[in-house]
Each structure stands twice: as C-alpha cells, then as structure tokens.
Amino acid sequence: MATLADHARAQTAPALETLRRLARQPSVAATGEGIGECAALVGRLFEEAGARVAVHTLPGAAPLVIAEFAGESGRTLLFYDHYDVQPPDPLHEWTSPPFEPTVRDGRLFGRGVGDNKGDLVSRLAAVRAVQAARGRLPCRVVFLVEGEEEIGSVHFGAYVRRHAAALRAEGCIWEFGQRDVRERLQVTLGVKGICYLDLEVHATSRDLHSSLGAIVDGAGTRMAWALASLKDPTTGRVLVDGFYDRVREPGPRELEATRRLPFDEEELKRQLGVDRFIGGLTGFDAHRQLLYAPTCTVCGIESGYTGPGSKTVLPRRARAKVDFRLVPDQDPEEIAQLVRRHFARFGLDVSVTLLGGERAHRTDLDDPFVALVSGVAAEATGREVVVLPTSAGTGPMHDLAAAIGAPIASIGTSYWGARAHAPDENIRLADFEETVGLMARLIERFAEVA
Ligand SMILES: [Zn+2]
Structure with a gap:
C-alpha cells in the first residue's frame, strides 16, 4: 500500500508544474504589476484542490486570499504565504528571464520561486498528498496568502483583524525557511x-x-x-x-538556543565587506546583538x-x-x-x-508546537534541525499572532544559495520534494495532538 511519503513524492511533479504556472505570473508589489491576476490565480489553484476560497479586498490594497480545507478534527493548521514578489531588476543579470521559470542543474530559476511561491505550492502539494493518502484531511487547513509582503504588508494588519474569525488556528507555519550551508533545516520562531x-x-x-x-x-x-x-x-x-x-531582553532559553547556532564571524565579515562590527563586538556578543538588539x-x-x-x-x-x-x-x-x-x-x-x-514577535521556544515542527522536520529529512528564536529580519508576524493567539514557526523550501530578491533566484528540486513530504507529515502529526 502506498504510504504518505509515496503520495508526497507522487505530488512533486504536478506541483512543480503548478509552481511554474504561478511563477510565470508576474506579481510585483512595488509596481502593482500582475497583482490582481496573481491573486485570482492563487484562488483558482486552491479551488482546483477542493478548498473553499475567498478573495478579499480593501480600498487601495492588494487582494488577500483565504482558502479553507475542511478536516476530520476541529484543529486548524494555518499557513501564511504571500503571492507578491520583489521587482526582477537588474534584468540583464538573469541567466534566464525572471518570469519564465526554467530548470537547470536540478534547480528551478525564476522570480518568486524561493520567496515565497515555492513554499506556497509545496504546502498545497502536501495537502493534496494527504488527501490522496486518506481521502479527507485529518484536521482543518487554512491558507492565508497576502500580496503586499514585499512592500511591508501595508494592509495586512487591517485584513487580519477583519477576518480573525476565519483564521482561528492552533498553530501556524510562516512563509519562509531555508537549509543552511551545512544543509541543516532552520525553524525560525520570530521576526523583528x-x-x-x-x-x-x-x-x-x-x-x-x-x-x-x-x-x-x-x-x-x-x-x-x-x-x-x-x-x-x-x-x-x-x-x-x-x-x-x-x-524585552532574550531569556536564558533563547540565549542557550542562540549559542547552538552557527555564527562564522570571519566569513560574515568577508561577505559584508567589513573588518569590524559596531562597537568592536565579536563572537557571541555580535550574534546576540544581530538577533536581539x-x-x-x-x-x-x-x-x-x-x-x-x-x-x-x-x-x-x-x-x-x-x-x-x-x-x-x-x-x-x-x-x-x-x-x-x-x-x-x-x-x-x-x-x-x-x-x-x-511590531516584533517571538513564539515561545517551549511551546509544544515548536517541538512538533522541529521533530517532524528531523524525521522527514533525517538531518539535524536548527531552531532560531528569531530572525534579524522583519515580517507581519505580530499582527497575525495577536489575531489568532497561536504559536508560529517558519520552515520552508529554500536553501543557502537561493538568492532571494536577487537575479537568478532559485530553489533546488530536491528541497522542494523534501518539503512536500515534510509538510504532509506535519499535517498528519499536527492532527494527532490531543
Ligand atoms: Zn521577500
């Protein structure tokens, strides 16, 4: 009998076609190019998978897509994604055109494939895999997909407050996530x-x-x-x-988790083109400042x-x-x-x-949802998983956390060489397949929690 992993593998090829379809549709938040069309396309993709879809609007805002898949239990897993992308400039630095997704060397190149259309599609493929394996989802799954993430999620707070009832969930998977240079999957719990x-x-x-x-x-x-x-x-x-x-200073658990993270000071200085950090900070002090100051x-x-x-x-x-x-x-x-x-x-x-x-947000490191997500990630990949208490970057996590009151963790399809926001943005096909399997397993395991 086919296992869930078999079904997830079987979903990967059609999901890759879906991703190419989505990545061919420009959706540049900064200029507005293709935003309305892309929101409609996202709605269609969810409808094709059997979801109940609502495309919401607010004056002057990019549409917000909420797609709901019914499930056997009342528990809800929420996925937050965005369909907008960064402008593709400078165009001449792309090896293949940004909105003509192209496979080369086991990687898919195109604007938005990593940030974050690939994540979105991998999650949708996971839903399809679980549907194929058992007919019906074991828990409710809701997708919240906005179109202004790359320009500061201008209307996201207003949207979320207005539709909070539809977003009720017991756990949320955030939009991004990568494998570090040692191929360890990162689970990130916060943003500035x-x-x-x-x-x-x-x-x-x-x-x-x-x-x-x-x-x-x-x-x-x-x-x-x-x-x-x-x-x-x-x-x-x-x-x-x-x-x-x-x-709020980081707690002892957060600092302890931070000490376990890789921080290659010399390599970072080389990458940034600096010979010292502010205040002459070195080692753990510099890392602590990067994440918590x-x-x-x-x-x-x-x-x-x-x-x-x-x-x-x-x-x-x-x-x-x-x-x-x-x-x-x-x-x-x-x-x-x-x-x-x-x-x-x-x-x-x-x-x-x-x-x-x-506002900044950090999910509690001791929340059982964090152990569930990192445990499933370790099982599904067979590799070490790294938990980051926070990223140094920003996202509208606080708005959503305030509306749903549920823990949020970020994990995804990306890797250290994905070139998000830059020319030749790409994901590795093997990571995409791995993430579909991981997310399918997560949906199953999430539903089992009493
Ligand atoms: Zn981005």
Whole structure:
C-alpha cells in the first residue's frame, strides 16, 4: 500500500508544474504589476484542490486570499504565504528571464520561486498528498496568502483583524525557511519589527548663496546634526530618550538556543565587506546583538548639490529615510513619537513621518508546537534541525499572532544559495520534494495532538 511519503513524492511533479504556472505570473508589489491576476490565480489553484476560497479586498490594497480545507478534527493548521514578489531588476543579470521559470542543474530559476511561491505550492502539494493518502484531511487547513509582503504588508494588519474569525488556528507555519550551508533545516520562531521614518528639514525659503552660511544654517547641515544625534558613534547605542524602555531582553532559553547556532564571524565579515562590527563586538556578543538588539539605520540622505565639481550653495531642503528594526515589546508609533520629542528637545526642526510600522514577535521556544515542527522536520529529512528564536529580519508576524493567539514557526523550501530578491533566484528540486513530504507529515502529526 502506498504510504504518505509515496503520495508526497507522487505530488512533486504536478506541483512543480503548478509552481511554474504561478511563477510565470508576474506579481510585483512595488509596481502593482500582475497583482490582481496573481491573486485570482492563487484562488483558482486552491479551488482546483477542493478548498473553499475567498478573495478579499480593501480600498487601495492588494487582494488577500483565504482558502479553507475542511478536516476530520476541529484543529486548524494555518499557513501564511504571500503571492507578491520583489521587482526582477537588474534584468540583464538573469541567466534566464525572471518570469519564465526554467530548470537547470536540478534547480528551478525564476522570480518568486524561493520567496515565497515555492513554499506556497509545496504546502498545497502536501495537502493534496494527504488527501490522496486518506481521502479527507485529518484536521482543518487554512491558507492565508497576502500580496503586499514585499512592500511591508501595508494592509495586512487591517485584513487580519477583519477576518480573525476565519483564521482561528492552533498553530501556524510562516512563509519562509531555508537549509543552511551545512544543509541543516532552520525553524525560525520570530521576526523583528520596524519603524520606518521619513525625515524632512526645511531651513530657508529657497536655496541661498553659501556666503550666508556665516549667519544661516542650511538644511543639509541641520539634517546632518539631526541624524548624528540619533546614535552613539562608538557603541552604536540609540540616543533617543526612552528608546530602550520597552525592550524585552532574550531569556536564558533563547540565549542557550542562540549559542547552538552557527555564527562564522570571519566569513560574515568577508561577505559584508567589513573588518569590524559596531562597537568592536565579536563572537557571541555580535550574534546576540544581530538577533536581539534594536537598530537605527540611515537608509538614504538627499540635500543640495552632489554633481560634478563644486557649487557653493546653502540648500533649502534636506530629506532622509531612517529605519529602526524593533524587538519585542517596542511600539513603532511610540518610537516615532520619541524621535519627534528627541529632535524638539535639541531644537532641531525636523518633520517626522511614520511611513510604516510593524511590531516584533517571538513564539515561545517551549511551546509544544515548536517541538512538533522541529521533530517532524528531523524525521522527514533525517538531518539535524536548527531552531532560531528569531530572525534579524522583519515580517507581519505580530499582527497575525495577536489575531489568532497561536504559536508560529517558519520552515520552508529554500536553501543557502537561493538568492532571494536577487537575479537568478532559485530553489533546488530536491528541497522542494523534501518539503512536500515534510509538510504532509506535519499535517498528519499536527492532527494527532490531543
Ligand atoms: Zn521577500
């Protein structure tokens, strides 16, 4: 008799065709290209598999797809994915065109195959494998698929609050997951938040002759002062009053798990092109800071003249973009307010606009769901599994966790060489097949929990 693993293997080839179909459909959140079409296609893929599908909309937002598969038990496993992708630029650096998914050397190349259309399809294939093996799913499975992940999940919080009842679940698998350089599958339990600010200084009514610099400060100088006031240059500590008040330090279990993670300091420095980390941090201290410390980064500055040669000008206006990566329990709106107060206190007339905010989230390492997911991953792959208490990146995990109150873990089809967001984005076909089997097993085991 065919086992679940046999059914999962049998699903891999048709799933690969489904993935090619999905990856051929552009869905660039940044420009809006193909977003509506892709949402409709995702809805059709779920309908073809027997799900009840709702495609929701909000004014000015990319559609949100919720697909529900009924099951024997009342328990619900929720999958969070996104159908949008990063822009494919620079186009000339792709070996094959980004929206013509192509297999080479056991890998599938194309924009979005790794981030995260491959994950989405591997999970759908797992549902089909379990359906084929036993007729009916042993638990409910719900897919939540958004179309704005790559632009900061702008409307995700509003969507999730509105449809919280449909998203009720006892556990959630998040969108991403990779195999590290030693081929160990990573299970990630958290993300940082973000507070993204647009700063503007209007110093004078127009650009002035810089001889007036004797009596007037230009916008460029004022912006430089404002930015420099945010951070201690030696330690990197953020100097905004109250910034650290709500920071929840990592617990002993999180630190212990972090110590077990690989952290190749020299290799990382080589990759990043730096010879030291902020504050001269080394070893575990640097790793701890990467995962658990909030950040302050000037992402861009614009003011005055930067063309060839010299132009003596006192610029009227300066603009900067600054992001703060937040940790639990910092609140982006509050951070924006603290920054406004900080500038005001130093007499710096800077207008501060909050462009986007998300709170950080970390699932409890001791939650039984974490043991279930990492246990199934180890069984299904026969390899060591690495649990990361958090990623250094950001995603809308807090919004979803707040709405469903269930543990969230991220595990997926990707690997160390997947080139997400870059030209020649790819996944390995063997990883794709492995993930289909793993997810099918997870659905079965999740349903068995009393
Ligand atoms: Zn991405």
